[in-house]
Amino acid sequence: MLRYSLTRFLGAIPTLLILVTLAFFMIRAAPGGPFDAEKQLPAEIEANLRAAYHLDEPLVQQFGRYVWNISRGDFGPSFQYKDYSVTELIAAGFPVSLRLGGSAMLLALLCGVAAGTFAALRQNSRSDHAVMAASMTGISIPNFVMAPLLILFFAVYLGWLPAGGIGDGGLRYMILPVISLALPQIAYIARLTRGSMIEVLRSNFVRTARAQGLPERTVILRHALKPALLPVVSYLGPATAAVITGSVVIEQIFGVPGLGRYFVQGALNRDYTLVMGVVVFYGALIIMFNLLVDLVYAWLDPRVKYA
């Protein structure tokens, strides 16, 4: 297992390098530059800025310099947010996104698995249809519609919860963003769990367990749930990576200072270093979560072995 993890870990380096190369040249190929503004800068000022950020060097040299710097953990200064380095911005944004996304995924997992199992056990009943209809609605209503509706109801009309921001960092500021982020995930996980649970419940080992006279509760929780979660686990890897690196929409609507907004703002401002920093960080996280998923798989399914 250790050797497997190590091999996978080392295998990630070329993947990251390819990612860095693609991202580096693609962002520079986009029209417009970091210092373009409505009022064009006088040539001497623009030249001065370009030189300060090494943008006057040949592209290959810039690339070499960038790879060398990131290998030492230096993501460079942000072009847009001049008082901060990219590393500082990621270090400030990621814990917030992690907290928000982690809470949302945990909530999604708890509610989604419970709802999916509940529906599977009552297949084709009214409650099954109700759960599935609700989850279909959850998947279909996009975040940018659901979040403002939640704000309108809970913050504007009822006044129970804040409409956005993080205020003093209290729990109540996180409730609506977490719910908005979790809702589509709950719906998706519920559908995955239901489908997989129905299949598992028909399998021989479950029939055997029931034939042995085990109580239904034990059959479900001890025997059926683990294998039924396999598709959910494969989904969780990339989904968690996506959610904890920040949701642009949710962060914008609720004013949450996470990582997600840097993606979009970095790209719009042609803040090359910021976009690159977030891409590399995101790439590394995805690779790590996929590895984690594979390891959890081995634990959940005795048929999976890594040598």
Added chain:
Amino acid sequence: MTRCRWIPPLALLVSLAAGCGDPGAGAQRASSARIGGETGVELAGLQVLRRGNSAEPQSLDPHKSEGVPESNLQRDLYEGLTTEAPDGTLMPGAASSWEVSDDGLVYIFHMRENARWSNGDRVTARDFEYGLRRSVDPATLSNYSIMLRPIENAEAIIAGELPAESLGVHAIDDLTLEIRLSGPTPYFLGVLNHSASYAVHRPTVEKYGDRWARPGRLVSNGAYRLQDWVMQAHIILERNPYYWDNDNTTIDEVWYYPIENQSTELQRYRADALDMTYDLPFRQLAWIRGNLPHELVISEYLGVYYYGLNVTREPFRDNRELRRALNLAVDREILTGQVTTAGEIPAYGFVPAAAGYTQFVPEWAHWTRAERIAEARRLYEAAGYSRDRPLRLQILYNTHENHRTIAVAVASMWKENLGIEAELVNEEWKVYLETRRTKQNTQVFRAGWISDYNDAYNFLEILHSDSGLNDSGWSNTRYDELLALAAQENDVARRAAYMHEAERIILDEIPVVPIYFYVTKRLVKPWVGGYQPNIMDHIYTKHLHILKH
């Protein structure tokens, strides 16, 4: 850190979300109960203002930022040699008085003896000498140093030809500052209120280098100082107890929120989480008028929204008739009355109501709609087009709902009045800027300009042959001459006459089609006292107070 004791797994969920603990809203000190004596207004105990501020600032270093959100913050943090009254008129700031030489080239400023930085240090003439030199020094990487061009040697320093020490700014002693200009600049006192002219605290800048403008480090000389900055969430400024006019400042703390989406901002306002918005969503104006009419503040804003015509290429090159026809065929009353609807002012000239300038109104502005259209058709045909042989063109704008709506309206006016087949092209901001600038593919492009300082010159220089904003590619020798004359003229009336003549040339040649003059539109809670709209939309927190509510 408070230890969390919960029952898992719910505990994990809660603690992840909560970060274990709510420190509470933080104690605020109560202000005096009234201002204006016994008959004055009664104040709220908690003097905290919450302002929407559109975007995250690029920097709080006044020499390294250029946008409106940055300026709003910096006006509270710093104070230039001049500052503004609530109505926008210039008044003494860090300098208590000044004298100007007869030729308008030498300014002598007398500093306030009681001006202090937020750490208690004295604010002296040397701080401004250092600040202005730093602002023009190429090593600072300022992208707005161009504002200081009127100062002697500034252009050569920006170009790297002279050292920053050669700038025409000299601290005669701690309390006296001399500034020499390269030409008389009647708007110069307004430039001194711009962030490019602010002083910075030298020991702090030298100690922390590029990383000085942060909480715990930033030292400022305005009515407020930086308390906290959570990127993408909020910036908190607190009262600067050393500020020379601290006794007349009422608000203790101001929170700035970077909220880019106007609908989101409106919701925050409606939930009482904001006292003032930055802007309002175009589509919800009718709802706001119906439901929050007494909180809606709409006022004139010194800016112009226009369509540029690329005169370097067909069909507009050497075709003044066509440009004039397009200009006449845009019905500004309908556009502002039925499309934009916030109360924007129809623009017949190019320069909005700048200080000391009589706006130019072309003769055709007094014509009836039918007369304008008849003349537009005549010119259109004279340019070689007709309903059977229509002009086909593209209107380029940066992707935004408001710009699209206006482009649709203008295109339909051109279609209806002249038969022009216009295609709308939208591009993402930076792509649009590049397309505009290269002038290879553009025909008609959307543009706008909000003034840096309250002077007509700031608008007219857009169309100077060498201007970084002149994406029409228009060049007119007489026009450039008139601007040069205005820049050198010390007599206010003669200067205005030169500028008027320059504007007449624009409206005769039509390299641009002015559409409307901007307004600011904002919601302000009824408990925000002292709010006074002004044409530059410079709202200083120190002029406001929170009423008891």
